[in-house]
Amino acid sequence: MPHAKDQTDKILQSLNGISKLKAPDFFYTRLQSRMEKELLASPAFPLLLRPAFLNTCLALVFVVNLVTLASGNKDVEQVKKQEAPIERFATEYNMGTADQLYE
Amino acid sequence: MTEQELISQLQKGDEQAFKLLVHRYQDKVFNTAFGMLQQHGDAEDIAQEVFIKVYRSVQQFKGASALSTWIYRITITKCLDHIRTKKRKKRFGNVLNIFGIGNQLVYEPADFHHPGVVLDNKENAAFLFKMIDNLPENQKTAFILNKLEDLSYAAIAEVMNTTESAVDSLLQRARQNLKKKILAKNNEHG
Structure with a gap:
Protein backbone atom coordinates (compact mmCIF):
# COMPACT_ATOMS: atom_id res chain seq x y z
CA MET A 1 0.00 0.00 0.00
CA PRO A 2 2.73 2.54 0.81
CA HIS A 3 4.31 1.60 -2.52
CA ALA A 4 1.04 2.41 -4.34
CA LYS A 5 0.84 5.76 -2.55
CA ASP A 6 4.43 6.58 -3.50
CA GLN A 7 3.73 5.66 -7.09
CA THR A 8 0.59 7.84 -7.15
CA ASP A 9 2.50 10.81 -5.71
CA LYS A 10 5.25 10.29 -8.23
CA ILE A 11 2.74 10.36 -11.09
CA LEU A 12 1.02 13.44 -9.70
CA GLN A 13 4.33 15.24 -9.42
CA SER A 14 5.48 14.28 -12.90
CA LEU A 15 4.40 17.64 -14.30
CA ASN A 16 6.54 19.58 -11.84
CA GLY A 17 9.14 21.60 -13.69
CA ILE A 18 7.42 21.13 -17.04
CA SER A 19 8.68 23.73 -19.52
CA LYS A 20 6.33 25.89 -21.50
CA LEU A 21 6.02 25.22 -25.20
CA LYS A 22 6.53 27.79 -27.88
CA ALA A 23 4.15 28.26 -30.80
CA PRO A 24 5.31 26.51 -33.98
CA ASP A 25 7.58 28.37 -36.39
CA PHE A 26 5.90 30.64 -38.91
CA PHE A 27 2.78 30.76 -36.74
CA TYR A 28 2.01 34.35 -37.73
CA THR A 29 2.52 33.67 -41.45
CA ARG A 30 0.14 30.71 -41.34
CA LEU A 31 -2.36 32.71 -39.32
CA GLN A 32 -2.16 35.54 -41.81
CA SER A 33 -2.85 33.30 -44.80
CA ARG A 34 -5.78 31.64 -43.01
CA MET A 35 -7.20 35.05 -42.12
CA GLU A 36 -6.87 36.23 -45.69
CA LYS A 37 -8.82 33.19 -46.81
CA GLU A 38 -11.48 33.41 -44.11
CA LEU A 39 -11.93 37.13 -43.71
CA LEU A 40 -11.54 38.28 -47.28
CA ALA A 41 -12.79 35.39 -49.38
CA SER A 42 -16.00 34.76 -47.47
CA PRO A 43 -17.90 37.20 -45.28
CA ALA A 44 -18.50 36.33 -41.62
CA PHE A 45 -22.11 35.40 -42.49
CA PRO A 46 -22.83 33.88 -45.88
CA LEU A 47 -25.64 35.75 -47.64
CA LEU A 48 -28.14 32.94 -47.06
CA LEU A 49 -27.62 33.04 -43.29
CA ARG A 50 -27.79 36.81 -42.83
CA PRO A 51 -30.72 37.78 -40.57
CA ALA A 52 -31.86 40.53 -42.98
CA PHE A 53 -31.99 38.05 -45.86
CA LEU A 54 -33.84 35.44 -43.77
CA ASN A 55 -36.38 38.00 -42.52
CA THR A 56 -37.07 39.24 -46.04
CA CYS A 57 -37.61 35.65 -47.22
CA LEU A 58 -40.02 34.94 -44.37
CA ALA A 59 -41.94 38.16 -45.03
CA LEU A 60 -42.18 37.28 -48.74
CA VAL A 61 -43.52 33.79 -47.96
CA PHE A 62 -46.07 35.34 -45.58
CA VAL A 63 -47.27 37.86 -48.19
CA VAL A 64 -47.54 35.18 -50.89
CA ASN A 65 -49.63 33.04 -48.51
CA LEU A 66 -51.94 35.93 -47.73
CA VAL A 67 -52.43 36.79 -51.40
CA THR A 68 -53.12 33.13 -52.26
CA LEU A 69 -55.68 32.79 -49.47
CA ALA A 70 -57.45 36.03 -50.41
CA SER A 71 -57.70 35.17 -54.09
CA GLY A 72 -58.85 31.62 -53.23
CA ASN A 73 -61.77 33.00 -51.15
CA LYS A 74 -62.78 35.32 -54.00
CA ASP A 75 -62.93 32.40 -56.43
CA VAL A 76 -65.19 30.39 -54.10
CA GLU A 77 -67.57 33.33 -53.80
CA GLN A 78 -67.62 33.77 -57.56
CA VAL A 79 -68.37 30.06 -58.08
CA LYS A 80 -71.22 30.30 -55.58
CA LYS A 81 -72.63 33.29 -57.43
CA GLN A 82 -72.39 31.50 -60.76
CA GLU A 83 -74.38 28.48 -59.54
CA ALA A 84 -77.72 28.05 -61.28
CA PRO A 85 -80.78 28.83 -59.12
CA ILE A 86 -81.92 25.19 -59.18
CA GLU A 87 -78.54 23.97 -57.94
CA ARG A 88 -78.47 26.61 -55.20
CA PHE A 89 -81.95 25.45 -54.15
CA ALA A 90 -80.80 21.82 -54.08
CA THR A 91 -77.70 22.68 -52.08
CA GLU A 92 -79.65 24.78 -49.57
CA TYR A 93 -82.19 21.99 -48.88
CA ASN A 94 -79.54 19.32 -48.98
CA MET A 95 -81.08 17.67 -52.00
CA GLY A 96 -79.14 16.05 -54.80
CA THR A 97 -79.63 17.16 -58.37
CA ALA A 98 -81.34 15.01 -60.96
CA ASP A 99 -78.17 13.20 -62.05
CA GLN A 100 -77.43 12.20 -58.48
CA LEU A 101 -80.87 10.59 -58.13
CA TYR A 102 -80.23 8.15 -60.94
CA GLU A 103 -76.69 7.29 -60.05
CA MET B 1 3.91 49.72 -26.47
CA THR B 2 1.73 49.51 -23.35
CA GLU B 3 -1.31 47.26 -23.21
CA GLN B 4 -3.67 50.23 -23.43
CA GLU B 5 -1.89 51.60 -26.49
CA LEU B 6 -1.91 48.16 -28.07
CA ILE B 7 -5.65 47.81 -27.54
CA SER B 8 -6.41 51.23 -28.98
CA GLN B 9 -4.21 50.53 -32.03
CA LEU B 10 -5.93 47.18 -32.50
CA GLN B 11 -9.32 48.84 -32.34
CA LYS B 12 -8.19 51.19 -35.11
CA GLY B 13 -7.38 48.12 -37.23
CA ASP B 14 -3.59 48.58 -37.16
CA GLU B 15 -1.97 45.49 -38.69
CA GLN B 16 1.37 46.06 -36.94
CA ALA B 17 -0.43 46.13 -33.58
CA PHE B 18 -2.10 42.83 -34.42
CA LYS B 19 1.26 41.32 -35.35
CA LEU B 20 2.69 42.50 -32.04
CA LEU B 21 -0.27 41.04 -30.15
CA VAL B 22 0.20 37.67 -31.86
CA HIS B 23 3.91 37.64 -31.05
CA ARG B 24 3.23 38.54 -27.41
CA TYR B 25 0.57 35.94 -26.80
CA GLN B 26 1.11 33.10 -29.32
CA ASP B 27 3.20 30.97 -26.92
CA LYS B 28 0.72 31.32 -24.05
CA VAL B 29 -2.23 30.49 -26.31
CA PHE B 30 -0.48 27.56 -27.99
CA ASN B 31 0.84 26.11 -24.71
CA THR B 32 -2.61 26.27 -23.11
CA ALA B 33 -4.34 24.80 -26.16
CA PHE B 34 -1.73 22.05 -26.37
CA GLY B 35 -2.30 21.07 -22.74
CA MET B 36 -6.06 21.13 -23.12
CA LEU B 37 -6.27 19.28 -26.45
CA GLN B 38 -3.16 17.10 -26.21
CA GLN B 39 -2.63 17.22 -29.99
CA HIS B 40 -0.21 19.43 -31.86
CA GLY B 41 -2.32 19.97 -34.99
CA ASP B 42 -5.52 20.71 -33.09
CA ALA B 43 -3.66 23.07 -30.75
CA GLU B 44 -2.25 25.06 -33.66
CA ASP B 45 -5.66 25.23 -35.35
CA ILE B 46 -7.35 26.43 -32.18
CA ALA B 47 -4.57 28.93 -31.47
CA GLN B 48 -5.17 30.42 -34.93
CA GLU B 49 -8.92 30.53 -34.28
CA VAL B 50 -8.27 32.37 -31.01
CA PHE B 51 -6.41 35.17 -32.79
CA ILE B 52 -9.04 35.37 -35.53
CA LYS B 53 -11.66 35.76 -32.79
CA VAL B 54 -9.53 38.44 -31.11
CA TYR B 55 -9.20 40.29 -34.42
CA ARG B 56 -12.93 40.13 -35.06
CA SER B 57 -14.11 41.11 -31.60
CA VAL B 58 -11.46 43.53 -30.35
CA GLN B 59 -13.91 46.38 -31.01
CA GLN B 60 -16.14 44.99 -28.25
CA PHE B 61 -13.27 44.67 -25.77
CA LYS B 62 -13.97 47.26 -23.09
CA GLY B 63 -10.90 46.61 -20.97
CA ALA B 64 -12.88 45.30 -17.98
CA SER B 65 -10.19 42.64 -17.56
CA ALA B 66 -6.55 42.42 -18.61
CA LEU B 67 -5.92 41.60 -22.27
CA SER B 68 -4.18 38.36 -21.27
CA THR B 69 -7.21 37.28 -19.21
CA TRP B 70 -9.50 37.94 -22.17
CA ILE B 71 -7.24 35.97 -24.52
CA TYR B 72 -6.93 33.05 -22.07
CA ARG B 73 -10.72 33.05 -21.74
CA ILE B 74 -11.18 32.83 -25.52
CA THR B 75 -8.57 30.04 -25.67
CA ILE B 76 -10.30 27.97 -22.99
CA THR B 77 -13.73 28.48 -24.57
CA LYS B 78 -12.45 27.47 -28.00
CA CYS B 79 -10.68 24.40 -26.59
CA LEU B 80 -13.74 23.24 -24.65
CA ASP B 81 -15.96 23.73 -27.73
CA HIS B 82 -13.50 21.71 -29.79
CA ILE B 83 -13.43 18.90 -27.22
CA ARG B 84 -17.25 18.83 -27.03
CA THR B 85 -17.57 18.69 -30.82
CA LYS B 86 -15.04 15.88 -31.00
CA LYS B 87 -16.84 13.90 -28.27
CA ARG B 88 -20.20 14.43 -30.01
CA LYS B 89 -18.75 13.16 -33.30
CA LYS B 90 -17.26 10.14 -31.53
CA ARG B 91 -20.58 9.34 -29.83
CA PHE B 92 -22.43 9.72 -33.15
CA GLY B 93 -19.87 7.44 -34.80
CA ASN B 94 -20.41 4.85 -32.06
CA VAL B 95 -24.20 4.98 -32.49
CA LEU B 96 -23.84 4.55 -36.27
CA ASN B 97 -21.54 1.60 -35.68
CA ILE B 98 -24.09 -0.02 -33.34
CA PHE B 99 -26.73 0.16 -36.09
CA GLY B 100 -24.18 -0.96 -38.62
CA ILE B 101 -24.60 2.20 -40.71
CA GLY B 102 -21.16 3.66 -40.42
CA ASN B 103 -17.96 1.78 -40.87
CA GLN B 104 -15.89 4.25 -38.92
CA LEU B 105 -13.03 2.89 -36.93
CA VAL B 106 -13.15 4.01 -33.31
CA TYR B 107 -9.58 4.18 -32.16
CA GLU B 108 -8.04 5.29 -28.91
CA PRO B 109 -5.49 8.06 -29.34
CA ALA B 110 -1.90 7.12 -28.66
CA ASP B 111 -0.25 8.23 -25.42
CA PHE B 112 0.35 11.94 -25.31
CA HIS B 113 3.94 12.91 -24.69
CA HIS B 114 4.35 16.56 -23.77
CA PRO B 115 7.72 17.75 -25.11
CA GLY B 116 8.22 19.97 -22.07
CA VAL B 117 8.32 17.09 -19.56
CA VAL B 118 11.63 16.05 -18.04
CA LEU B 119 12.87 12.79 -19.61
CA ASP B 120 12.68 10.80 -16.32
CA ASN B 121 9.01 11.67 -15.96
CA LYS B 122 7.91 10.91 -19.54
CA GLU B 123 5.95 7.73 -18.78
CA ASN B 124 4.35 9.03 -15.61
CA ALA B 125 3.42 12.32 -17.29
CA ALA B 126 1.84 10.51 -20.25
CA PHE B 127 -0.24 8.48 -17.80
CA LEU B 128 -1.19 11.62 -15.86
CA PHE B 129 -2.25 13.45 -19.04
CA LYS B 130 -4.55 10.55 -19.86
CA MET B 131 -6.19 10.92 -16.44
CA ILE B 132 -6.38 14.73 -16.78
CA ASP B 133 -8.26 14.26 -20.03
CA ASN B 134 -11.03 12.49 -18.11
CA LEU B 135 -11.48 15.19 -15.48
CA PRO B 136 -14.61 17.38 -15.50
CA GLU B 137 -14.14 20.47 -17.72
CA ASN B 138 -13.69 23.09 -14.99
CA GLN B 139 -11.26 20.94 -12.96
CA LYS B 140 -9.24 20.21 -16.09
CA THR B 141 -9.14 23.91 -17.02
CA ALA B 142 -7.99 25.01 -13.57
CA PHE B 143 -5.39 22.22 -13.43
CA ILE B 144 -3.93 22.99 -16.87
CA LEU B 145 -3.77 26.74 -16.25
CA ASN B 146 -2.09 26.14 -12.92
CA LYS B 147 0.37 23.41 -13.90
CA LEU B 148 1.21 24.28 -17.50
CA GLU B 149 0.80 28.04 -17.58
CA ASP B 150 1.85 28.57 -13.97
CA LEU B 151 -1.01 31.00 -13.40
CA SER B 152 -1.78 32.15 -9.86
CA TYR B 153 -5.13 31.30 -8.26
CA ALA B 154 -6.17 34.93 -8.73
CA ALA B 155 -5.37 34.86 -12.45
CA ILE B 156 -7.17 31.52 -12.93
CA ALA B 157 -10.16 32.92 -11.05
CA GLU B 158 -10.30 35.86 -13.47
CA VAL B 159 -10.04 33.65 -16.53
CA MET B 160 -12.71 31.28 -15.25
CA ASN B 161 -14.88 34.11 -13.96
CA THR B 162 -14.98 32.75 -10.43
CA THR B 163 -13.41 33.32 -7.01
CA GLU B 164 -9.98 32.29 -5.73
CA LYS B 179 -5.41 10.17 -7.20
CA LYS B 180 -8.53 7.99 -7.32
CA LYS B 181 -8.20 7.43 -11.06
CA ILE B 182 -4.51 6.60 -10.80
CA LEU B 183 -5.09 4.14 -7.94
CA ALA B 184 -7.98 2.52 -9.81
CA LYS B 185 -5.87 2.16 -12.97
CA ASN B 186 -2.95 0.76 -11.00
CA ASN B 187 -5.24 -1.77 -9.32
CA GLU B 188 -6.64 -2.75 -12.75
CA HIS B 189 -3.15 -3.52 -13.95
CA GLY B 190 -2.31 -5.36 -10.75
Whole structure:
Protein backbone atom coordinates (compact mmCIF):
# COMPACT_ATOMS: atom_id res chain seq x y z
CA MET A 1 0.00 0.00 0.00
CA PRO A 2 2.73 2.54 0.81
CA HIS A 3 4.31 1.60 -2.52
CA ALA A 4 1.04 2.41 -4.34
CA LYS A 5 0.84 5.76 -2.55
CA ASP A 6 4.43 6.58 -3.50
CA GLN A 7 3.73 5.66 -7.09
CA THR A 8 0.59 7.84 -7.15
CA ASP A 9 2.50 10.81 -5.71
CA LYS A 10 5.25 10.29 -8.23
CA ILE A 11 2.74 10.36 -11.09
CA LEU A 12 1.02 13.44 -9.70
CA GLN A 13 4.33 15.24 -9.42
CA SER A 14 5.48 14.28 -12.90
CA LEU A 15 4.40 17.64 -14.30
CA ASN A 16 6.54 19.58 -11.84
CA GLY A 17 9.14 21.60 -13.69
CA ILE A 18 7.42 21.13 -17.04
CA SER A 19 8.68 23.73 -19.52
CA LYS A 20 6.33 25.89 -21.50
CA LEU A 21 6.02 25.22 -25.20
CA LYS A 22 6.53 27.79 -27.88
CA ALA A 23 4.15 28.26 -30.80
CA PRO A 24 5.31 26.51 -33.98
CA ASP A 25 7.58 28.37 -36.39
CA PHE A 26 5.90 30.64 -38.91
CA PHE A 27 2.78 30.76 -36.74
CA TYR A 28 2.01 34.35 -37.73
CA THR A 29 2.52 33.67 -41.45
CA ARG A 30 0.14 30.71 -41.34
CA LEU A 31 -2.36 32.71 -39.32
CA GLN A 32 -2.16 35.54 -41.81
CA SER A 33 -2.85 33.30 -44.80
CA ARG A 34 -5.78 31.64 -43.01
CA MET A 35 -7.20 35.05 -42.12
CA GLU A 36 -6.87 36.23 -45.69
CA LYS A 37 -8.82 33.19 -46.81
CA GLU A 38 -11.48 33.41 -44.11
CA LEU A 39 -11.93 37.13 -43.71
CA LEU A 40 -11.54 38.28 -47.28
CA ALA A 41 -12.79 35.39 -49.38
CA SER A 42 -16.00 34.76 -47.47
CA PRO A 43 -17.90 37.20 -45.28
CA ALA A 44 -18.50 36.33 -41.62
CA PHE A 45 -22.11 35.40 -42.49
CA PRO A 46 -22.83 33.88 -45.88
CA LEU A 47 -25.64 35.75 -47.64
CA LEU A 48 -28.14 32.94 -47.06
CA LEU A 49 -27.62 33.04 -43.29
CA ARG A 50 -27.79 36.81 -42.83
CA PRO A 51 -30.72 37.78 -40.57
CA ALA A 52 -31.86 40.53 -42.98
CA PHE A 53 -31.99 38.05 -45.86
CA LEU A 54 -33.84 35.44 -43.77
CA ASN A 55 -36.38 38.00 -42.52
CA THR A 56 -37.07 39.24 -46.04
CA CYS A 57 -37.61 35.65 -47.22
CA LEU A 58 -40.02 34.94 -44.37
CA ALA A 59 -41.94 38.16 -45.03
CA LEU A 60 -42.18 37.28 -48.74
CA VAL A 61 -43.52 33.79 -47.96
CA PHE A 62 -46.07 35.34 -45.58
CA VAL A 63 -47.27 37.86 -48.19
CA VAL A 64 -47.54 35.18 -50.89
CA ASN A 65 -49.63 33.04 -48.51
CA LEU A 66 -51.94 35.93 -47.73
CA VAL A 67 -52.43 36.79 -51.40
CA THR A 68 -53.12 33.13 -52.26
CA LEU A 69 -55.68 32.79 -49.47
CA ALA A 70 -57.45 36.03 -50.41
CA SER A 71 -57.70 35.17 -54.09
CA GLY A 72 -58.85 31.62 -53.23
CA ASN A 73 -61.77 33.00 -51.15
CA LYS A 74 -62.78 35.32 -54.00
CA ASP A 75 -62.93 32.40 -56.43
CA VAL A 76 -65.19 30.39 -54.10
CA GLU A 77 -67.57 33.33 -53.80
CA GLN A 78 -67.62 33.77 -57.56
CA VAL A 79 -68.37 30.06 -58.08
CA LYS A 80 -71.22 30.30 -55.58
CA LYS A 81 -72.63 33.29 -57.43
CA GLN A 82 -72.39 31.50 -60.76
CA GLU A 83 -74.38 28.48 -59.54
CA ALA A 84 -77.72 28.05 -61.28
CA PRO A 85 -80.78 28.83 -59.12
CA ILE A 86 -81.92 25.19 -59.18
CA GLU A 87 -78.54 23.97 -57.94
CA ARG A 88 -78.47 26.61 -55.20
CA PHE A 89 -81.95 25.45 -54.15
CA ALA A 90 -80.80 21.82 -54.08
CA THR A 91 -77.70 22.68 -52.08
CA GLU A 92 -79.65 24.78 -49.57
CA TYR A 93 -82.19 21.99 -48.88
CA ASN A 94 -79.54 19.32 -48.98
CA MET A 95 -81.08 17.67 -52.00
CA GLY A 96 -79.14 16.05 -54.80
CA THR A 97 -79.63 17.16 -58.37
CA ALA A 98 -81.34 15.01 -60.96
CA ASP A 99 -78.17 13.20 -62.05
CA GLN A 100 -77.43 12.20 -58.48
CA LEU A 101 -80.87 10.59 -58.13
CA TYR A 102 -80.23 8.15 -60.94
CA GLU A 103 -76.69 7.29 -60.05
CA MET B 1 3.91 49.72 -26.47
CA THR B 2 1.73 49.51 -23.35
CA GLU B 3 -1.31 47.26 -23.21
CA GLN B 4 -3.67 50.23 -23.43
CA GLU B 5 -1.89 51.60 -26.49
CA LEU B 6 -1.91 48.16 -28.07
CA ILE B 7 -5.65 47.81 -27.54
CA SER B 8 -6.41 51.23 -28.98
CA GLN B 9 -4.21 50.53 -32.03
CA LEU B 10 -5.93 47.18 -32.50
CA GLN B 11 -9.32 48.84 -32.34
CA LYS B 12 -8.19 51.19 -35.11
CA GLY B 13 -7.38 48.12 -37.23
CA ASP B 14 -3.59 48.58 -37.16
CA GLU B 15 -1.97 45.49 -38.69
CA GLN B 16 1.37 46.06 -36.94
CA ALA B 17 -0.43 46.13 -33.58
CA PHE B 18 -2.10 42.83 -34.42
CA LYS B 19 1.26 41.32 -35.35
CA LEU B 20 2.69 42.50 -32.04
CA LEU B 21 -0.27 41.04 -30.15
CA VAL B 22 0.20 37.67 -31.86
CA HIS B 23 3.91 37.64 -31.05
CA ARG B 24 3.23 38.54 -27.41
CA TYR B 25 0.57 35.94 -26.80
CA GLN B 26 1.11 33.10 -29.32
CA ASP B 27 3.20 30.97 -26.92
CA LYS B 28 0.72 31.32 -24.05
CA VAL B 29 -2.23 30.49 -26.31
CA PHE B 30 -0.48 27.56 -27.99
CA ASN B 31 0.84 26.11 -24.71
CA THR B 32 -2.61 26.27 -23.11
CA ALA B 33 -4.34 24.80 -26.16
CA PHE B 34 -1.73 22.05 -26.37
CA GLY B 35 -2.30 21.07 -22.74
CA MET B 36 -6.06 21.13 -23.12
CA LEU B 37 -6.27 19.28 -26.45
CA GLN B 38 -3.16 17.10 -26.21
CA GLN B 39 -2.63 17.22 -29.99
CA HIS B 40 -0.21 19.43 -31.86
CA GLY B 41 -2.32 19.97 -34.99
CA ASP B 42 -5.52 20.71 -33.09
CA ALA B 43 -3.66 23.07 -30.75
CA GLU B 44 -2.25 25.06 -33.66
CA ASP B 45 -5.66 25.23 -35.35
CA ILE B 46 -7.35 26.43 -32.18
CA ALA B 47 -4.57 28.93 -31.47
CA GLN B 48 -5.17 30.42 -34.93
CA GLU B 49 -8.92 30.53 -34.28
CA VAL B 50 -8.27 32.37 -31.01
CA PHE B 51 -6.41 35.17 -32.79
CA ILE B 52 -9.04 35.37 -35.53
CA LYS B 53 -11.66 35.76 -32.79
CA VAL B 54 -9.53 38.44 -31.11
CA TYR B 55 -9.20 40.29 -34.42
CA ARG B 56 -12.93 40.13 -35.06
CA SER B 57 -14.11 41.11 -31.60
CA VAL B 58 -11.46 43.53 -30.35
CA GLN B 59 -13.91 46.38 -31.01
CA GLN B 60 -16.14 44.99 -28.25
CA PHE B 61 -13.27 44.67 -25.77
CA LYS B 62 -13.97 47.26 -23.09
CA GLY B 63 -10.90 46.61 -20.97
CA ALA B 64 -12.88 45.30 -17.98
CA SER B 65 -10.19 42.64 -17.56
CA ALA B 66 -6.55 42.42 -18.61
CA LEU B 67 -5.92 41.60 -22.27
CA SER B 68 -4.18 38.36 -21.27
CA THR B 69 -7.21 37.28 -19.21
CA TRP B 70 -9.50 37.94 -22.17
CA ILE B 71 -7.24 35.97 -24.52
CA TYR B 72 -6.93 33.05 -22.07
CA ARG B 73 -10.72 33.05 -21.74
CA ILE B 74 -11.18 32.83 -25.52
CA THR B 75 -8.57 30.04 -25.67
CA ILE B 76 -10.30 27.97 -22.99
CA THR B 77 -13.73 28.48 -24.57
CA LYS B 78 -12.45 27.47 -28.00
CA CYS B 79 -10.68 24.40 -26.59
CA LEU B 80 -13.74 23.24 -24.65
CA ASP B 81 -15.96 23.73 -27.73
CA HIS B 82 -13.50 21.71 -29.79
CA ILE B 83 -13.43 18.90 -27.22
CA ARG B 84 -17.25 18.83 -27.03
CA THR B 85 -17.57 18.69 -30.82
CA LYS B 86 -15.04 15.88 -31.00
CA LYS B 87 -16.84 13.90 -28.27
CA ARG B 88 -20.20 14.43 -30.01
CA LYS B 89 -18.75 13.16 -33.30
CA LYS B 90 -17.26 10.14 -31.53
CA ARG B 91 -20.58 9.34 -29.83
CA PHE B 92 -22.43 9.72 -33.15
CA GLY B 93 -19.87 7.44 -34.80
CA ASN B 94 -20.41 4.85 -32.06
CA VAL B 95 -24.20 4.98 -32.49
CA LEU B 96 -23.84 4.55 -36.27
CA ASN B 97 -21.54 1.60 -35.68
CA ILE B 98 -24.09 -0.02 -33.34
CA PHE B 99 -26.73 0.16 -36.09
CA GLY B 100 -24.18 -0.96 -38.62
CA ILE B 101 -24.60 2.20 -40.71
CA GLY B 102 -21.16 3.66 -40.42
CA ASN B 103 -17.96 1.78 -40.87
CA GLN B 104 -15.89 4.25 -38.92
CA LEU B 105 -13.03 2.89 -36.93
CA VAL B 106 -13.15 4.01 -33.31
CA TYR B 107 -9.58 4.18 -32.16
CA GLU B 108 -8.04 5.29 -28.91
CA PRO B 109 -5.49 8.06 -29.34
CA ALA B 110 -1.90 7.12 -28.66
CA ASP B 111 -0.25 8.23 -25.42
CA PHE B 112 0.35 11.94 -25.31
CA HIS B 113 3.94 12.91 -24.69
CA HIS B 114 4.35 16.56 -23.77
CA PRO B 115 7.72 17.75 -25.11
CA GLY B 116 8.22 19.97 -22.07
CA VAL B 117 8.32 17.09 -19.56
CA VAL B 118 11.63 16.05 -18.04
CA LEU B 119 12.87 12.79 -19.61
CA ASP B 120 12.68 10.80 -16.32
CA ASN B 121 9.01 11.67 -15.96
CA LYS B 122 7.91 10.91 -19.54
CA GLU B 123 5.95 7.73 -18.78
CA ASN B 124 4.35 9.03 -15.61
CA ALA B 125 3.42 12.32 -17.29
CA ALA B 126 1.84 10.51 -20.25
CA PHE B 127 -0.24 8.48 -17.80
CA LEU B 128 -1.19 11.62 -15.86
CA PHE B 129 -2.25 13.45 -19.04
CA LYS B 130 -4.55 10.55 -19.86
CA MET B 131 -6.19 10.92 -16.44
CA ILE B 132 -6.38 14.73 -16.78
CA ASP B 133 -8.26 14.26 -20.03
CA ASN B 134 -11.03 12.49 -18.11
CA LEU B 135 -11.48 15.19 -15.48
CA PRO B 136 -14.61 17.38 -15.50
CA GLU B 137 -14.14 20.47 -17.72
CA ASN B 138 -13.69 23.09 -14.99
CA GLN B 139 -11.26 20.94 -12.96
CA LYS B 140 -9.24 20.21 -16.09
CA THR B 141 -9.14 23.91 -17.02
CA ALA B 142 -7.99 25.01 -13.57
CA PHE B 143 -5.39 22.22 -13.43
CA ILE B 144 -3.93 22.99 -16.87
CA LEU B 145 -3.77 26.74 -16.25
CA ASN B 146 -2.09 26.14 -12.92
CA LYS B 147 0.37 23.41 -13.90
CA LEU B 148 1.21 24.28 -17.50
CA GLU B 149 0.80 28.04 -17.58
CA ASP B 150 1.85 28.57 -13.97
CA LEU B 151 -1.01 31.00 -13.40
CA SER B 152 -1.78 32.15 -9.86
CA TYR B 153 -5.13 31.30 -8.26
CA ALA B 154 -6.17 34.93 -8.73
CA ALA B 155 -5.37 34.86 -12.45
CA ILE B 156 -7.17 31.52 -12.93
CA ALA B 157 -10.16 32.92 -11.05
CA GLU B 158 -10.30 35.86 -13.47
CA VAL B 159 -10.04 33.65 -16.53
CA MET B 160 -12.71 31.28 -15.25
CA ASN B 161 -14.88 34.11 -13.96
CA THR B 162 -14.98 32.75 -10.43
CA THR B 163 -13.41 33.32 -7.01
CA GLU B 164 -9.98 32.29 -5.73
CA SER B 165 -11.52 29.98 -3.15
CA ALA B 166 -13.53 28.29 -5.90
CA VAL B 167 -10.30 27.75 -7.85
CA ASP B 168 -8.64 26.32 -4.75
CA SER B 169 -11.52 23.91 -4.30
CA LEU B 170 -11.47 22.97 -8.01
CA LEU B 171 -7.76 22.17 -7.81
CA GLN B 172 -8.18 20.12 -4.65
CA ARG B 173 -10.99 18.13 -6.22
CA ALA B 174 -8.93 17.68 -9.38
CA ARG B 175 -6.03 16.25 -7.34
CA GLN B 176 -8.36 13.94 -5.40
CA ASN B 177 -9.99 12.73 -8.60
CA LEU B 178 -6.62 12.16 -10.22
CA LYS B 179 -5.41 10.17 -7.20
CA LYS B 180 -8.53 7.99 -7.32
CA LYS B 181 -8.20 7.43 -11.06
CA ILE B 182 -4.51 6.60 -10.80
CA LEU B 183 -5.09 4.14 -7.94
CA ALA B 184 -7.98 2.52 -9.81
CA LYS B 185 -5.87 2.16 -12.97
CA ASN B 186 -2.95 0.76 -11.00
CA ASN B 187 -5.24 -1.77 -9.32
CA GLU B 188 -6.64 -2.75 -12.75
CA HIS B 189 -3.15 -3.52 -13.95
CA GLY B 190 -2.31 -5.36 -10.75
